[in-house]
């Protein structure tokens with residue numbers, strides 16, 4: 001059986017969970033308390049990060065490397081366009097959400113409000129929260145601009161770029177940190193992706209220290 005070492009509110013794990021589910025690849029989820037840096041965990045991934053996918057007896061780390069591997073190994077349904085320009089745009093946007101949105105928004109909001117408490121790392125820093133709340137507006141506006149021109153973030157079909165974005169936003173939606181009233185097109189895009197069967201397991205996630213926002217699992221939010 002395939003196994004994914006993950007954490008419920010880890011956006012990088014969610015990106016991989018969405019790809020696996022969309023491709024109907026069965027996987028057993030194993031919750032990893034990665035901040036405890038257990039020996040077994042570091043043996044599985046010396047980089048000390050989740051997600052880690054165990055598949056066909058092999059251990060694989062790094063969400064983007066995993067998603068690209070899954071795409072090559074299980075090309076249907078396709079989560080990457082066929083043309084090089086389209087593939088470039090997907091990769092650019094995946095990097096945008098992983099390397100820019102994540103540190104500017106997710107780390108500052110979810111990191112302060114939830115992860116610090118979960119990991120016993122003290123109290124939330126209000127300056128970081130303010131910065132995260134300001135940055136998410138810029139990102140929603142950028143997504144609005146993209147979606148004003150395209151059906152999905154990278155073009156006319158749903159791709160890994162949409163999963164990278166939805167993975168980050170869904171973690172923030174769990175703690176009610178997304179102002180869906182800021183953009184109708186972003187809200188419509190999220191409603192569309194949220195209603196996919198692949199999203200179901202994410203909407204059932206719960207963490208012990210905090211219940212999800214009331215609307216979190218609601219498809220008509």
Ligand SMILES: N[C@@H](CCC(=O)N[C@@H](CS)C(=O)NCC(=O)O)C(=O)O
Pocket residue numbers: 009010011012013034048049050051061062063064098
């Ligand atoms: N580039 C990595 C980033 C993964 C990552 O940062 N995961 C977080 C949890 S969301 C983690 O394991 N952090 C532990 C650490 O950085 O020490 C990927 O895409 O998988």
